[in-house]
Amino acid sequence: MSVTISEAVKYIGVDDKTIDLFESQYVVPHGVSYNSYLILDEKVALMDTVDTRGVEQWEKNLLAALDGRKVDYLIVSHLEPDHAGSIGRLVELFPEVTLVGNAKTFHMLPQFFDELPVDENHKITVAEGESLSLGTHTLNFYMAPMVHWPEVMVTYESSEKILFSADGFGKFGALDYEDPEGWACEARRYYFNIVGKYGAPVQALLKKAAGLDIQTICPLHGPVLNENLGYYIGLYDTWSSYKPEDKGVLVAYASIHGNTAKAARKFAEMLRAKGVEKVSVMDLSRDDMAEVVEDAFRYDRMVLAAASYDGGVFPCMQDFLHHLQSKAFQNRTVGIIENGTWGPTAGRTMKGILETMKNITIVEPMVTIRSAMKESDLPAMEALADVIANA
Numbered sequence: 001m002s003v004t005i006s007e008a009v010k011y012i013g014v015d016d017k018t019i020d021l022f023e024s025q026y027v028v029p030h031g032v033s034y035n036s037y038l039i040l041d042e043k044v045a046l047m048d049t050v051d052t053r054g055v056e057q058w059e060k061n062l063l064a065a066l067d068g069r070k071v072d073y074l075i076v077s078h079l080e081p082d083h084a085g086s087i088g089r090l091v092e093l094f095p096e097v098t099l100v101g102n103a104k105t106f107h108m109l110p111q112f113f114d115e116l117p118v119d120e121n122h123k124i125t126v127a128e129g130e131s132l133s134l135g136t137h138t139l140n141f142y143m144a145p146m147v148h149w150p151e152v153m154v155t156y157e158s159s160e161k162i163l164f165s166a167d168g169f170g171k172f173g174a175l176d177y178e179d180p181e182g183w184a185c186e187a188r189r190y191y192f193n194i195v196g197k198y199g200a201p202v203q204a205l206l207k208k209a210a211g212l213d214i215q216t217i218c219p220l221h222g223p224v225l226n227e228n229l230g231y232y233i234g235l236y237d238t239w240s241s242y243k244p245e246d247k248g249v250l251v252a253y254a255s256i257h258g259n260t261a262k263a264a265r266k267f268a269e270m271l272r273a274k275g276v277e278k279v280s281v282m283d284l285s286r287d288d289m290a291e292v293v294e295d296a297f298r299y300d301r302m303v304l305a306a307a308s309y310d311g312g313v314f315p316c317m318q319d320f321l322h323h324l325q326s327k328a329f330q331n332r333t334v335g336i337i338e339n340g341t342w343g344p345t346a347g348r349t350m351k352g353i354l355e356t357m358k359n360i361t362i363v364e365p366m367v368t369i370r371s372a373m374k375e376s377d378l379p380a381m382e383a384l385a386d387v388i389a390n391a
């Protein structure tokens with residue numbers, strides 16, 4: 001994939017369209033890109049490597065862009081293997097390369113590469129605000145701890161006003177795939193599932209970024225962003241402050257035999273009839289869990305409908321709530337519909353988990369269905385739909 005940044009800054013990353021699950025859990029129907037950039041100046045700086053899955057193509061891209069020159073510096077923004085995986089190959093190609101990272105980078109590096117032949121003279125440890133001149137280009141380093149690993153740092157190149165943002169502003173999808181849903185959909189799924197827990201560190205990074213004049217953002221996944229940057233930064237601000245992005249309701253259901261599913265779909269119809277424009281109905285047994293997590297964060301309200309199971313709740317609902325809990329889900333209004341045949345337990349189990357989260361308002365009435373939805377259940381469902389529609 002050819003991506004143009006500038007005369008001196010080259011994209012040398014690779015698309016991966018054969019990976020089954022990114023990070024062994026996220027479906028990526030349109031692949032993912034591992035981005036890597038080269039800055040050609042008096043000194044040559046490489047901004048991160050790629051996953052070993054793409055090392056051969058990356059090496060070709062690197063050598064073509066170098067056109068006979070050698071790499072002087074490797075800037076290591078993030079040590080996760082989808083970016084640092086090919087450091088070993090880089091050092092084989094250019095044994096004189098100097099690695100640039102922060103103290104945490106060099107503490108963690110040997111955990112991944114215990115026999116990397118790089119001596120102390122070929123390591124530069126940088127700290128907050130320090131810079132490295134390449135000639136006309138200057139790299140300025142800003143620490144971004146826990147966005148979403150401790151050693152993460154971003155680099156601002158001041159002559160061309162480029163922010164190399166590590167995994168920040170990343171997105172699923174290969175670069176040669178034009179996403180009809182635009183940037184936000186897969187960037188949101190990426191953000192909440194991968195970075196979501198770390199809202200406060202992202203806010204801290206956004207504050208640092210606000211002091212920089214940024215014209216281009218070069219993330220480690222997804223497209224290079226070079227126009228309308230306020231839009232992307234604004235979304236990151238909303239997401240990292242755990243504010244809902246849109247008014248709407250996620251109805252997420254967990255159903256063994258289909259009766260709870262029927263009730264959930266009926267409830268969604270009620271909401272639409274009451275004027276809720278955006279209602280997203282998700283089957284927790286079958287739909288992509290990462291997309292349900294994305295919708296939970298996107299909208300201001302959520303209704304959980306689940307069958308009781310072994311004195312608790314059907315496992316896919318428990319799993320979903322565990323995902324939300326671990327991503328610091330907060331500040332939302334939630335309604336509950338439970339189903340049970342002999343002693344419904346789903347409602348109190350869901351409530352118990354929701355109560356561990358920050359600023360979750362659980363609204364009344366909780367609806368209890370016995371085995372299958374009947375006419376007699378409709379008034380309670382309507383009452384809950386009224387509360388949710390007007391919340």
Ligand SMILES: Cc1cc2nc3c(=O)[nH]c(=O)nc-3n(C[C@H](O)[C@H](O)[C@H](O)COP(=O)(O)O)c2cc1C
Nearest residue numbers: 256257258259260308309310311340341342343371
């Ligand atoms: C393995 C298993 C465990 C269950 N445990 C409970 C339970 O603890 N309490 C209860 O009231 N119903 C329990 N049920 C029954 C279901 O929750 C109930 O039939 C419900 O109506 C199923 O809704 P569905 O049609 O959406 O799957 C259990 C069902 C199964 C298959």
